[in-house]
Amino acid sequence: MPFISNTEEQQQEMLTACGVKSFDELISTIPKKFIHHDRCSLEDAYSELEITRKMNALAAKNAADFNSFLGAGIYDHFIPAAVDHMLLRPEFLTAYTPYQAEVSQGTLQYIYEYQSLICELTGMEIANAGMYDGATACAEAILMAVRKTRKTKAIVCGSVNPLYLRVIQVYTEGQGVEIVVIPSKNGVVDTDALAAAIDDKTASVLLQTPNFFGNIENAFAVEKLVHASKKALFIVAVDPISLAVLNAPGEYNADIVVGEGQSLGNSMNFGGPLFGFFAAKASLVRNMPGRIVGATLDADGKTSYVLTLQAREQHIRRGKATSNICSSDQLCSLAATVYMCLMGPAGLKEVAEQSTTKAHYLAGKIAALDGYAMASDQPFFKEFAITTPRPAAEIVEVLKDKKIFAGVDLAPFGNPDMLLIAVTEKKTRTDLDALVAALQEVNNG
Amino acid sequence: MANLIFEMHAPGRKGYTLPKNDVPTPIATCIPQNYSRTAPLRLPEVSELDVMRHFIELSQLNHFIEKGFYPLGSCTMKYNPKINETLVRNPGWNNIHPLQPQDTVQGALEAMYDLQRDLAEIAGFAVATLQPVAGAQGEFTGLKVIAAYHKHNGDTHKTKILLPDSAHGTNPASAFMSGFEIVELPSNDKGMVDLEALKAAIDENVAGFMLTNPNTLGIFESQIEEISRLVHSVGGLMYMDGANFNALMGLVKPGEIGFDVMHYNLHKSFATPHGGGGPGSGAVGVREDLVKFLPYPMVTKEGSQYVLCNNDQETSIGKVHAFYGNFGVNLRAYIYIKMQGADGIMRVSRNAIINANYIMRKLEKYYHVPFNDNCMHEFVASGEWQKEKYGIKTLDIAKRILDKGYHAPTIYFPLIVHEAMMIEPTETESKETLDAFIQAMIDIAKECEETPELVKNAPQNTPIRRVDDTLAVRQLNLHYTW
Numbered sequence: 001m002p003f004i005s006n007t008e009e010q011q012q013e014m015l016t017a018c019g020v021k022s023f024d025e026l027i028s029t030i031p032k033k034f035i036h037h038d039r040c041s042l043e044d045a046y047s048e049l050e051i052t053r054k055m056n057a058l059a060a061k062n063a064a065d066f067n068s069f070l071g072a073g074i075y076d077h078f079i080p081a082a083v084d085h086m087l088l089r090p091e092f093l094t095a096y097t098p099y100q101a102e103v104s105q106g107t108l109q110y111i112y113e114y115q116s117l118i119c120e121l122t123g124m125e126i127a128n129a130g131m132y133d134g135a136t137a138c139a140e141a142i143l144m145a146v147r148k149t150r151k152t153k154a155i156v157c158g159s160v161n162p163l164y165l166r167v168i169q170v171y172t173e174g175q176g177v178e179i180v181v182i183p184s185k186n187g188v189v190d191t192d193a194l195a196a197a198i199d200d201k202t203a204s205v206l207l208q209t210p211n212f213f214g215n216i217e218n219a220f221a222v223e224k225l226v227h228a229s230k231k232a233l234f235i236v237a238v239d240p241i242s243l244a245v246l247n248a249p250g251e252y253n254a255d256i257v258v259g260e261g262q263s264l265g266n267s268m269n270f271g272g273p274l275f276g277f278f279a280a281k282a283s284l285v286r287n288m289p290g291r292i293v294g295a296t297l298d299a300d301g302k303t304s305y306v307l308t309l310q311a312r313e314q315h316i317r318r319g320k321a322t323s324n325i326c327s328s329d330q331l332c333s334l335a336a337t338v339y340m341c342l343m344g345p346a347g348l349k350e351v352a353e354q355s356t357t358k359a360h361y362l363a364g365k366i367a368a369l370d371g372y373a374m375a376s377d378q379p380f381f382k383e384f385a386i387t388t389p390r391p392a393a394e395i396v397e398v399l400k401d402k403k404i405f406a407g408v409d410l411a412p413f414g415n416p417d418m419l420l421i422a423v424t425e426k427k428t429r430t431d432l433d434a435l436v437a438a439l440q441e442v443n444n445g
Numbered sequence: 446m447a448n449l450i451f452e453m454h455a456p457g458r459k460g461y462t463l464p465k466n467d468v469p470t471p472i473a474t475c476i477p478q479n480y481s482r483t484a485p486l487r488l489p490e491v492s493e494l495d496v497m498r499h500f501i502e503l504s505q506l507n508h509f510i511e512k513g514f515y516p517l518g519s520c521t522m523k524y525n526p527k528i529n530e531t532l533v534r535n536p537g538w539n540n541i542h543p544l545q546p547q548d549t550v551q552g553a554l555e556a557m558y559d560l561q562r563d564l565a566e567i568a569g570f571a572v573a574t575l576q577p578v579a580g581a582q583g584e585f586t587g588l589k590v591i592a593a594y595h596k597h598n599g600d601t602h603k604t605k606i607l608l609p610d611s612a613h614g615t616n617p618a619s620a621f622m623s624g625f626e627i628v629e630l631p632s633n634d635k636g637m638v639d640l641e642a643l644k645a646a647i648d649e650n651v652a653g654f655m656l657t658n659p660n661t662l663g664i665f666e667s668q669i670e671e672i673s674r675l676v677h678s679v680g681g682l683m684y685m686d687g688a689n690f691n692a693l694m695g696l697v698k699p700g701e702i703g704f705d706v707m708h709y710n711l712h713k714s715f716a717t718p719h720g721g722g723g724p725g726s727g728a729v730g731v732r733e734d735l736v737k738f739l740p741y742p743m744v745t746k747e748g749s750q751y752v753l754c755n756n757d758q759e760t761s762i763g764k765v766h767a768f769y770g771n772f773g774v775n776l777r778a779y780i781y782i783k784m785q786g787a788d789g790i791m792r793v794s795r796n797a798i799i800n801a802n803y804i805m806r807k808l809e810k811y812y813h814v815p816f817n818d819n820c821m822h823e824f825v826a827s828g829e830w831q832k833e834k835y836g837i838k839t840l841d842i843a844k845r846i847l848d849k850g851y852h853a854p855t856i857y858f859p860l861i862v863h864e865a866m867m868i869e870p871t872e873t874e875s876k877e878t879l880d881a882f883i884q885a886m887i888d889i890a891k892e893c894e895e896t897p898e899l900v901k902n903a904p905q906n907t908p909i910r911r912v913d914d915t916l917a918v919r920q921l922n923l924h925y926t927w
Contacts (some may be wrong), residue, residue: 002526002784002785003524003526003716003872004792004793004796004872005873005874005875005876005878006796006799006800007636008877010875011795011796011799013876014799014800014802014803014876015799017806017807018799018803018806018821019801019806020818023798023799025801026798026802026819027665027696027798027819027821028819029665029667029818030665030696030755031662031667031669032668033531033704034669034697035696035697035698036695036697039695039787039788039791040566040567040695040780040787040790040792041566041787042563042566042785042786042787043786043787044786044787044788045783045784045785045787045788046526046783046784047784047785047790048784048814048884051528051532051780051784052528052531052532052784053533054783055532055538055776055780056532056535056537056550056554057552058537058553058555059535059536059537059538059550059552060537060552061537061550061552061555062537062538062541062550062551062552062553063541063545063549063550064536064537064540064541064550065540066545066549068542068545069699070542070544070545071565072544073767074542074543074544074768076540076542078580079459080461080493082460082493082496082497085497086497088499088530089500089501089504090509090510090511090512091504091505091509092504092507092509092720093509093512093525093530093718093720093721093723094509094510094511094522094525094718094719095508095718095720095721096515096517096520096522096719096721096722096852097719097721097722098721099724099851100508100847100853101912102844102904102907102908102909102910102911103506103507103508103719103852103907103908104502104506104508104814105446105503105506105507105509105719105908106503106505106506106507106907107446107503107507107722108742108855109446109447109449109499109503109506110500112923113449113450113925115487115923115924116449116451116924116925117488119487120486120488121486121922123447123484126923126924127923127924129475129722129896130722130723131918132578132579132582132723132766133578133766134767134769135580135764135766135767136765137767139476139657143622144583144634144785146809149782150458161766161767162926163708163764164767166763166764166767167763167764167765167766167767169620169763170589170762170763170765171765172720172763174592174622174623174625174838175624176624188841192483201571211649214531216476216477219458220479224644237746240647241487243482244482244486245472245481245482246476246480246481246482247480247481247483248482248483248484249486251482251483251484267539267540267544267773268539268540268541268542268900269538269539269541269544269772269773270538270542270550270553270723270768270773271542271767271768271769271772272543272578272726272766272768272769272770272771272772272773272774273578273723273764273771273773273774274724275552275724275833276765285921285923288892290723292541292923293923294917294918294921294922294923295914295917295922295923296912296913296916296917296922297912297916298909298910298911298912298913298922299902299910299911299912299913300909300910302909302910303446304446304909304912306855306912306914306917307597308914308923309918309923311646311922313614314614314615314617314618315615315858317614317615317618318614318617318618319618319620319621319627320621320876321614321618322623323618323622324582324584324585324615324619324621324622325542325579325581325582325724326565326577326580326581326614326615326620326689327578327580327581327723327724327725328577328722328723329720329722329723329724330721330722330724331718331719331723331724332720332723332724334720334721335640337543338500340488341460341488341489341491341496341499342452342460342461342491342493342496342748343458343461343485344458344460344461344487344488344489344490345462345487345490346459346486346489347459347460347461347463348488349486351463352721353464353466353472354466354714356472356475356476357466357472357475358466358468358469358470359475360470360472360475361468361469362472363634364470364727379475379476379477379480381476385750389522389856391508392514395719396546397546398468400546400549405542405545405546405549407553408544417534421502424890425463425466427715428467429467429468430748432468438727441498445901
C-alpha cells in the first residue's frame with residue numbers, strides 16, 4: 001500500500017502489544033454507527049505510472065507555451081535553474097516550521113538573509129519571514145495600522161489591484177474597519193479626492209505603485225498628504241522587481257511596505273502558491289503579523305538564529321494575537337532568497353530594465369496603430385493599459401487562436417474596451433512584434 | 446556557524462546570464478528621473494557556485510523528514526511522496542497564468558473540480574473550496590461562512606463562538622479576526638468537552654462551536670452527537686478543525702456526525718510538504734445549504750467544459766485569495782488522493798492510530814500519560830514525573846530528543862496538560878523506527894534519573910547548542926547591515 005511501512009503482520013503484532021485483539025477494539029471510543037466499513041466512493045488507487053499518465057494528460061490540456069502578455073499581479077519572469085534545485089532539497093522541502101532552533105538553523109539563517117534582502121530592496125528597517133500573498137499582506141498591513149493607531153478608517157487608493165481589494169474587504173469587515181476607496185484620475189489616484197478623505201479618523205492609506213494599471217504613482221506627493229494627518233500610516237504595495245529601478249519606499253518615508261513576491265523566482269502555478277513580503281519601520285515591529293527571525297547566541301556563544309518576538313503570535317496570544325497567521329509560505333521565500341542572491345544588484349536591475357524598455361517599445365508600437373491608444377499618459381513600469389477599437393474580450397478571443405494571450409480584459413474590473421498588457425524580460429522583439437501585428441489585424445479584420 | 450551570503454560578496458561577481466536586450470528603447474526615456482531609485486541596491490554579488498555551496502551548507506543544519514523521525518503532535522509530519530514533486534513541475538501546471546481564458550486551462554480546472562469533490566467525499570460534505578491557503582485561513586473562511594449564514598437568515602445576534610480550552614491557538618485568533626466574541630469552555634476530567642459547561646454556555650447568541658476531533662489530546666470526542674444536538678438546538682453551526690483528520694480518513698465522515706463546516710490541512714493529512722513553514726493549503730468543506738457562501742469562484746462543470754463559476758457572488762463571503770488558492774499545493778494533494786484510492790485512504794488512518802497507540806503503551810510506564818484510554822492518531826504525554834523527581838523540564842527532554850537524532854514532539858501544548866509532550870508518529874513510519882524512538886525515550890527517562898545534568902544541558906550533538914531567546918528579544922537583530 002502506498003507510503004505505509006508496516007506489514008499486515010507487524011500491524012497485528014502492534015495491536016497485540018497494545019493489549020487489543022483487533023483494530024475495531026482499538027477505536028471503540030468512536031460510536032459504532034459513525035464508522036464506515038464500506039469504502040468511500042473514491043476511484044481505485046492509481047499506481048505511480050498510471051498517475052503519471054493521468055497528470056501529464058491533464059497538463060497537456062493547459063496552454064503553457066503561448067506568447068503571453070498576462071500580468072495583473074502574476075508575472076512570468078525568468079527563473080535560473082539553480083532555484084528549483086534548491087526547492088527540491090528535502091532539507092528545506094520537508095522540514096517543519098523552525099520552532100526547534102537547534103535543528104533548524106538552515107531555515108532560520110536563510111529567513112534572516114531573506115529579511116535582510118527585503119530590507120535592502122525596500123529601503124525599510126525590518127521585514128518578517130513572509131505572508132501568504134500580496135493581497136493578504138495588504139489586508140494584514142491595514143489591520144496592523146488599525147491596531148497601532150486605534151483608528152478605524154482605512155483608505156485604499158482605487159488604483160490598487162481590484163483582486164486585492166476584494167480580499168482586503170473580507171479581512172477587515174469583521175473588525176469594524178471602514179474601507180474608503182479613492183477614485184482614480186487619468187490612471188493614478190486622484191490626489192485631491194485623497195486629500196479630502198484623509199482626516200483624524202484615518203488609520204492608513206494604501207497606495208500601490210506601480211499600480212494595477214502599471215502606472216507609477218507619485219508616492220512622494222501621496223506621502224505628504226498621508227503624514228499631514230496626525231497618526232495615519234502610509235502603506236505601499238510594490239512590485240519587488242520594480243525596486244531595482246524605481247524609488248525604494250524607504251526613500252519616500254513609507255511606514256509599511258508589502259507586495260506580491262511571486263515574481264522573485266517563483267513559477268506562476270495558476271496563481272498559487274505565492275508569498276507576500278512585509279516590511280516596516282522598526283518602531284512598528286511589535287505590531288507586525290507573522291514570523292520574525294532574529295540573531296542571537298547559543299549556549300557556547302555561537303551566533304545563531306531563532307524565531308523571535310513570538311509573544312505577538314497566535315500560539316502564545318491566541319485570541320489577542322496580531323494575526324491568526326502561522327504560515328510564512330517559507331519555501332516560496334526560499335525561492336526568492338536564492339533568486340535575489342543569484343541575480344544580485346546587476347541582474348535584478350537588468351531584469352527591471354529589460355522589462356521596462358520592452359514594455360515601452362511595445363506600448364509605442366501599439367499606440368501608433370489605428371484604433372488603439374494608451375489609456376493614460378502616466379509614466380509606467382512593465383505593464384500598461386490600452387484602449388481598444390473593439391471590446392477587449394473579442395480581441396483576447398481572436399488572438400488566442402494565434403497562440404497569443406493579448407493581456408487582461410479590464411471590462412470585468414469596470415473598464416470596458418481596455419486591455420492590460422504585461423511584459424517581462426523573457427519577451428523577444430519577435431514576440432512583441434507578433435502582438436502588434438495581431439492587434440493591427442484584428443482591427444482591420 | 447555558516448557565513449552569511451552577504452559575507453561572500455565580491456563586487457562584479459555574477460550568478461546569472463540573460464539574453465541581450467533586443468529592443469532599441471533607452472531606459473532613460475522610460476522612467477522619469479524623479480521616480481528613479483537613488484538608494485544603493487546592496488544585494489550580494491555572488492556566483493552560482495557560491496549560492497549553491499552556501500545554501501547546501503545551510504541545508505545540512507536542518508532536520509527534515511528524510512533524515513529522521515518527526516513525532517510532532519498535531520503537525521502530521523508524514524512522508525511526502527517524491528512523484529508529486531516530479532509531476533507538478535510539468536510546464537502545463539507551473540507555467541500557466543491564473544487569468545488565461547478558461548478553455549486554455551481545462552486540465553487545471555478539471556483537477557480542481559475533481560479535488561473539490563474528492564475532499565468532500567472523504568469528509569462527507571457537499572463540496573470543498575480550494576481557495577484558503579493555510580489551515581488558519583481555512584478557519585477564517587469557515588467562520589466567515591458561518592457569519593454569512595446567520596446574516597443571511599437575519600440572525601445578527603449570533604455573535605459568539607464557543608471553543609474548548611484544548612483548542613489550537615489559531616481557533617480563537619481566527620474567531621477574533623472574523624469578528625466573533627470568543628467563549629472558551631473547560632475540558633472535563635477525560636480531556637473532552639464538558640457537557641455541563643457547554644449547556645451553561647449555550648444560548649441563542651451562539652453562532653457556532655469550533656471543535657477539533659479527535660481533539661488535541663488525541664481523543665475522539667465520543668459525545669459528539671450530544672454536542673452537536675445542543676449547538677444545533679439554538680441554531681448554531683458545528684465547525685470542525687481538520688488538523689487531526691488523519692485519524693478519521695476513510696473511517697468517519699465529519700459531515701455525517703454533526704459537523705457543518707470543516708477545514709482540511711492538505712499539508713498534514715494529504716502529504717504535501719511543509720516547506721519549513723508553508724506553503725500549505727486549507728480547503729474548506731461545507732454542507733449543501735452553505736455552498737452559496739463559499740469564496741468565489743468555485744469550479745463547476747457545464748456540459749463537457751469546466752468553468753470558474755461566480756454565480757454565488759451575491760451570497761459569497763467574497764475572496765480570501767486573489768486567485769484560486771495554492772494550486773500547486775492542491776495538485777500534490779490531488780495526486781496523493783488518487784494514489785491512495787478508496788482502500789488506501791482507510792489504511793492511512795488505521796496505521797496512524799495503531800502507530801500512536803503502540804508508542805503510548807510502550808512509554809506509559811516511563812512518562813506520565815494523563816489521559817491514557819486508547820488514543821487516536823496521537824497522544825499527549827507529560828514530563829511531570831521527571832519535573833517533580835529530578836527538576837527536569839519538558840523543554841530539557843525535548844532538547845535531549847534532538848540529541849538522539851529525532852525531532853522533538855510538540856511541547857507545552859495543549860495548554861491543559863502540564864509539561865505536555867504531544868506525540869504523533871503518522872502512518873508512514875515503520876515499527877522499527879518507532880521501536881528505536883521508544884528506546885531513545887526510555888533511555889532519556891533513565892538519564893533523567895541517573896545523569897540529569899546531561900538532559901538539562903542538552904542538546905550537545907546538534908549544529909548549535911540551546912539558543913538564548915531572551916537575548917534575541919532584548920537585542921533585536923533582524924537583518925544584516927553593511
